[in-house]
Amino acid sequence: MLLWPPVNVRSVLSANARGRRARDFAYLLRRWKTAPSERERRHAGLTLLGLAAEVLVPGYIVTEDLKRWFEDNSFLEDLRQLGDEDRRSADRKFLLRELLKLVANLPGDTAEAGVFEGASSWLICDFLGGTGKTHYAIDSFEGLSSPTPIDGSYWRAGDLASSERIVHSRLEPFGAVLCKGWIPEAFTHLPETQFCFVHIDVDLYQPTLDSMEYFYPRMVTGGVVVCDDFGFTSCPGARQAVTEYMQRRPEPVLHHPTGQGIVVKR
Numbered sequence: 001m002l003l004w005p006p007v008n009v010r011s012v013l014s015a016n017a018r019g020r021r022a023r024d025f026a027y028l029l030r031r032w033k034t035a036p037s038e039r040e041r042r043h044a045g046l047t048l049l050g051l052a053a054e055v056l057v058p059g060y061i062v063t064e065d066l067k068r069w070f071e072d073n074s075f076l077e078d079l080r081q082l083g084d085e086d087r088r089s090a091d092r093k094f095l096l097r098e099l100l101k102l103v104a105n106l107p108g109d110t111a112e113a114g115v116f117e118g119a120s121s122w123l124i125c126d127f128l129g130g131t132g133k134t135h136y137a138i139d140s141f142e143g144l145s146s147p148t149p150i151d152g153s154y155w156r157a158g159d160l161a162s163s164e165r166i167v168h169s170r171l172e173p174f175g176a177v178l179c180k181g182w183i184p185e186a187f188t189h190l191p192e193t194q195f196c197f198v199h200i201d202v203d204l205y206q207p208t209l210d211s212m213e214y215f216y217p218r219m220v221t222g223g224v225v226v227c228d229d230f231g232f233t234s235c236p237g238a239r240q241a242v243t244e245y246m247q248r249r250p251e252p253v254l255h256h257p258t259g260q261g262i263v264v265k266r
């Protein structure tokens with residue numbers, strides 16, 4: 001991490017003793033308050049965040065500042081439309097939107113398995129508006145199905161239940177098709193079509209595997225599948241399902257630092 005003027009960040013970050021950490025914190029706070037320029041203030045602020053994270057959320061990595069997407073006004077406007085609660089997943093939303101550039105000129109429709117309140121589906125529909133694609137949004141609207149031992153202990157059946165009405169009002173202007181039901185039974189209500197972009201976000205092993213099995217053979221060449229849960233320790237089953245399914249396929253799964261797993265169909 002850069003700090004200007006230079007301080008021995010390694011010694012600051014590895015300090016174990018509480019008193020030492022408190023002194024480091026106080027020192028950096030002073031530096032943050034009295035920084036003569038915005039650049040130094042941000043550097044001190046980010047180092048403070050790193051120290052706070054070490055105590056409050058051990059293992060959490062505070063990454064770099066000054067990324068251009070933090071200032072991408074059209075994306076920030078999208079986030080505002082979706083509500084502030086989506087800021088924490090802003091990096092994933094941003095990447096999702098970027099990936100849509102790969103498929104805008106491909107044939108095929110789009111789908112999301114696991115819609116919750118429709119934020120990602122809204123981004124997909126908004127970005128691809130005018131391309132003539134139909135978006136299919138599939139969810140139980142009763143939350144997660146029952147986790148099995150492979151899913152670990154983070155999730156409970158019924159978590160993340162949402163309102164079909166909210167999703168309907170968000171997606172209705174785009175002519176999206178809502179498909180209410182449990183995966184995989186819900187897929188039987190979809191028309192036979194091809195897909196250029198599918199977002200799988202159901203957190204658990206079985207519905208993730210069911211989604212891969214349904215959608216992957218229906219992807220057009222160059223089509224993109226994003227598994228939102230692939231890189232999260234809270235969703236070991238989802239990772240297992242994608243890994244297992246893709247083991248039999250030539251395409252690699254790209255594990256993005258946002259936590260998403262991305263596959264481009266050859």
Ligand SMILES: C[S@@+](CC[C@H](N)C(=O)[O-])C[C@H]1O[C@@H](n2cnc3c(N)ncnc32)[C@H](O)[C@@H]1O
Pocket residue numbers: 112113114115116117118119120121138139140141142143144145159160161162181182183184201202203204207
């Ligand atoms: C993490 S949320 C989806 C978030 C959404 N993709 C977004 O970006 O805002 C997971 C969703 O998966 C749905 N879900 C989980 N298991 C399901 C299953 N077996 N059948 C149908 N829906 C399921 C839940 O109802 C929940 O809405």
